[in-house]
Amino acid sequence: MEIGNFVRDEIKNMKPYEPGKSIDYVKKKYGITRVIKLASNENPYGPSPLVSEVFKKIDIKELSRYPETFPSELLEAIEEHTEWPSERVVVGAGMDGVMETIFRLLIDKGDRVILPIPTYQYYHTLINISGAKGIFIERKEDWRIDAEKIIEVAEKEKPKLIFICSPNNPTAAAENKEDVKAIVESCDTLVFIDEAYGEYADFDGISLKNFFEYDNVIIGRTMSKAFGLANLRVGYAVLNEELKKEYLKATTPFPVSTISALVASTALRDRNHLNFVLKNNLSERERLKVKLSKWLKVFPSNSNFLFVRVDGQSKTFTEELMKRGIIIRDCSSFYGCGYNYVRITVGKKEENDVLISALESIFER
Numbered sequence: 001m002e003i004g005n006f007v008r009d010e011i012k013n014m015k016p017y018e019p020g021k022s023i024d025y026v027k028k029k030y031g032i033t034r035v036i037k038l039a040s041n042e043n044p045y046g047p048s049p050l051v052s053e054v055f056k057k058i059d060i061k062e063l064s065r066y067p068e069t070f071p072s073e074l075l076e077a078i079e080e081h082t083e084w085p086s087e088r089v090v091v092g093a094g095m096d097g098v099m100e101t102i103f104r105l106l107i108d109k110g111d112r113v114i115l116p117i118p119t120y121q122y123y124h125t126l127i128n129i130s131g132a133k134g135i136f137i138e139r140k141e142d143w144r145i146d147a148e149k150i151i152e153v154a155e156k157e158k159p160k161l162i163f164i165c166s167p168n169n170p171t172a173a174a175e176n177k178e179d180v181k182a183i184v185e186s187c188d189t190l191v192f193i194d195e196a197y198g199e200y201a202d203f204d205g206i207s208l209k210n211f212f213e214y215d216n217v218i219i220g221r222t223m224s225k226a227f228g229l230a231n232l233r234v235g236y237a238v239l240n241e242e243l244k245k246e247y248l249k250a251t252t253p254f255p256v257s258t259i260s261a262l263v264a265s266t267a268l269r270d271r272n273h274l275n276f277v278l279k280n281n282l283s284e285r286e287r288l289k290v291k292l293s294k295w296l297k298v299f300p301s302n303s304n305f306l307f308v309r310v311d312g313q314s315k316t317f318t319e320e321l322m323k324r325g326i327i328i329r330d331c332s333s334f335y336g337c338g339y340n341y342v343r344i345t346v347g348k349k350e351e352n353d354v355l356i357s358a359l360e361s362i363f364e365r
C-alpha cells in the first residue's frame with residue numbers, strides 16, 4: 001500500500017513550511033553562547049505581569065470540563081479593547097485558527113482569492129490547501145496596496161475574498177484608510193483585514209478598526225503580538241452577524257481553553273502594560289531605523305518590525321548576522337520579495353544594541 005497516495009494532491013504539491021532557525025540551532029552551529037532572536041515579530045517585553053496571577057488561581061479540577069465555545073469573559077474584554085460588539089466577535093486558536101475556519105466557511109475548490117504581494121505566508125498555505133486560485137497583485141513602490149488595480153481585477157475575476165494585511169507582514173507599513181475604503185465599497189466580495197499588528201498602528205492613530213461597520217468586512221486580531229502571548233494561541237475576528245451564525249457551524253467546537261480565555265482577558269484589560277509595550281517599541285523602532293539607515297534602505301514601519309532592502313543579499317546578510325548570534329528573517333520565502341529584503345523584529349534596547357554593533361562590524365570593518 002502506498003500510504004502517500006491517500007494524501008490530497010493539494011497538500012502533496014505544497015512545499016513544507018520552513019520555520020526560521022532556532023536559538024539552540026544557532027548556538028550549536030556557530031559555537032556561541034549568546035543568541036538573540038529578532039525573526040518572528042514576537043514581543044520582547046512579554047505579556048502583562050497580571051497574567052501570572054491568573055495561573056495561580058486556576059482550579060485544576062475545572063480542567064476536566066470543556067470550555068464555552070466562545071468564552072463570554074473573553075468576548076467582553078475584546079469588546080472593551082476594540083469597541084466591536086461582542087455579538088459579532090469570534091475567537092480561535094490564534095488568528096491563524098480563525099482564518100482556517102473562515103476558509104472552511106467560505107472557500108471552495110477553484111474560488112478566487114486576491115492577495116496583494118508580498119504578504120503573510122499563511123494566506124498562501126490556506127489558498128493551496130483549499131484548492132482555491134490565488135490572484136497575486138503587486139504592491140506599489142511604497143509597498144502600499146494598489147487599490148485601483150485590485151478593484152479592476154476583482155471586477156473581472158469575481159473573487160470570494162480579498163486579503164488586506166495592515167500593517168503588512170513583511171513590508172511593515174499600514175494601509176491608507178482611503179484605499180481600503182475604496183476596495184470595501186467597490187468590490188462585491190468579502191474583505192479580510194488582518195490587523196495582527198493593529199495595536200502598534202493604533203498608537204499612530206491609523207488602525208482600520210472602524211471598518212467593522214461594513215457587512216462585507218472581517219477584521220482579525222491576535223494576542224500574539226502587542227499582548228506578548230504568542231504561545232497562548234488566541235486570535236479573534238469581527239464579522240457580520242449572519243456570517244457569525246454560519247461560522248459557528250464551521251469552527252472546531254472548543255477552540256479556546258478556559259485558561260487561555262482568562263489569560264487573554266486579563267492581558268487585554270491591562271492598558272498600562274500595553275502602553276508600556278507600545279511606547280518602548282515605538283522609541284526603539286525609530287532609534288533602530290535611524291541607525292540602520294546609515295547603511296541600508298529601511299522602509300517606514302507601523303509595527304514591531306522593520307523591512308530592510310539588501311539588494312540580492314538576503315541569504316548572505318542573514319547568515320552574516322547569524323554567525324554573530326543574531327537571527328533575523330530572510331524574506332526570500334515571501335512570494336514577491338526575491339533575495340532583496342530582510343525583516344528585523346524590534347527587540348529590547350540591549351538586543352538592538354547588539355544588532356547595531358554587529359552591523360558596525362559588517363559595514364565599517
Ligand SMILES: Cc1ncc(COP(=O)(O)O)c(C=O)c1O
Pocket residue numbers: 040041093094095096097120165168169194196197221222223224230233234235
Ligand atoms: C500578519 C499576520 N497575521 C496573522 C498572524 C498569526 O497570528 P496568530 O499567532 O494569532 O495565529 C501572524 C503571525 O505572525 C501575522 O504576521
